[in-house]
Amino acid sequence: xxxxxxxxxxxxxxxxxxxxxxxxxxxxxxxxxxxxxxxxxxxxxxxxxxxxxxxxxxxxxxxxxxxxxxxxxxxxxxxxxxxxxxxxxxxxxxxxxxxxxxxxxxxxxxxxxxxxxxxxxxxxxxxxxxxxxxxxxxxxxxxxxxxxxxxxxxxxxxxxxxxxxxxxxxxxxxxxxxxxxxxxxxxxxxxxxxxxxxxxxxxxxxxxxxxxxxxxxxxxxxxxxxxxxxxxxxxxxxxxxxxxxxxxxxxxxxxxxxxxxxxxxxxxxxxxxxxxxxxxxxxxxxxxxxxxxxxxxxxxxxxxxxxxxxxxxxxxxxxxxxxxxxxxxxxxxxxx
Numbered sequence: 001x002x003x004x005x006x007x008x009x010x011x012x013x014x015x016x017x018x019x020x021x022x023x024x025x026x027x028x029x030x031x032x033x034x035x036x037x038x039x040x041x042x043x044x045x046x047x048x049x050x051x052x053x054x055x056x057x058x059x060x061x062x063x064x065x066x067x068x069x070x071x072x073x074x075x076x077x078x079x080x081x082x083x084x085x086x087x088x089x090x091x092x093x094x095x096x097x098x099x100x101x102x103x104x105x106x107x108x109x110x111x112x113x114x115x116x117x118x119x120x121x122x123x124x125x126x127x128x129x130x131x132x133x134x135x136x137x138x139x140x141x142x143x144x145x146x147x148x149x150x151x152x153x154x155x156x157x158x159x160x161x162x163x164x165x166x167x168x169x170x171x172x173x174x175x176x177x178x179x180x181x182x183x184x185x186x187x188x189x190x191x192x193x194x195x196x197x198x199x200x201x202x203x204x205x206x207x208x209x210x211x212x213x214x215x216x217x218x219x220x221x222x223x224x225x226x227x228x229x230x231x232x233x234x235x236x237x238x239x240x241x242x243x244x245x246x247x248x249x250x251x252x253x254x255x256x257x258x259x260x261x262x263x264x265x266x267x268x269x270x271x272x273x274x275x276x277x278x279x280x281x282x283x284x285x286x287x288x289x290x291x292x293x294x295x296x297x298x299x300x301x302x303x304x305x306x307x308x309x310x311x312x313x314x315x316x317x318x319x320x321x322x323x324x325x326x327x328x329x330x331x332x333x334x335x336x
Contacts (some may be wrong), residue, residue: 005092005094020104021070022102096183099176128144131177138162139159141164166220168220177226200260
């Protein structure tokens with residue numbers, strides 16, 4: 001019986017899809033007790049779904065021609081990352097789903113290692129892989145995502161040597177670019193928020209899982225090589241800056257109860273000011289501010305209020321635990 005469905009959101013990713021799927025096809029079952037050559041190990045079975053976001057570069061035709069066993073969900077237009085992966089999650093019929101960016105190449109044991117990691121940690125909602133820079137494979141691209149009281153989300157280990165992150169650990173949220181999720185938990189906490197469209201949607205769903213008492217982790221043995229910024233084009237661009245700043249505000253109003261927002265206000269205000277100064281230097285200051293105001297307006301709109309995680313005294317210990325982590329992650333970020 002297959003345990004996992006790999007879901008790949010795609011938008012004009014013809015440049016990356018052939019390698020992404022070819023490396024997935026080489027997957028093997030990880031068995032630490034065996035010392036035989038990996039080619040003799042059994043192949044690892046799983047389902048694969050590619051959700052195409054209205055590509056016009058021939059992606060769908062390529063998939064149907066070269067990978068007839070891969071299920072393709074072809075959307076008519078670009079509906080964003082969140083909606084695309086939600087379509088894949090709803091179509092999956094396995095206990096676990098792995099979300100995987102199209103601009104990746106996975107290690108032979110990537111799927112198997114993630115399955116074993118989440119099966120051994122029963123209270124975990126998600127576990128992220130060790131994402132390495134495709135051009136510098138000895139360098140970390142993401143070893144899990146952290147969130148702090150400054151209102152900043154950041155990738156653990158970004159730019160550091162891979163060897164420094166070889167131990168399993170908890171993280172605030174798994175990076176949705178390469179992570180496994182327990183599908184049944186989505187029924188309790190909800191799917192990815194389509195209001196995010198893209199960016200910070202993985203922080204949001206990881207935050208929600210934490211509010212419901214689940215944990216998120218990091219598996220250093222599951223390796224994936226990531227090209228990065230394949231869809232948006234670069235690390236900083238107008239689309240990404242405006243959307244990320246909007247979502248950073250919405251994330252706070254959605255998940256933090258009122259008193260917790262007040263408690264963090266002395267940290268959030270300088271956090272946003274520092275970000276504004278940073279983007280002014282990059283030439284995106286106006287767009288950053290525009291995104292912040294868009295986030296405020298949306299947070300107080302009827303739709304934004306309906307999407308808020310309702311406050312519950314039953315979650316008081318989770319609020320406290322998360323708050324301590326927000327302060328600790330702020331110190332980690334400042335100290336470096």
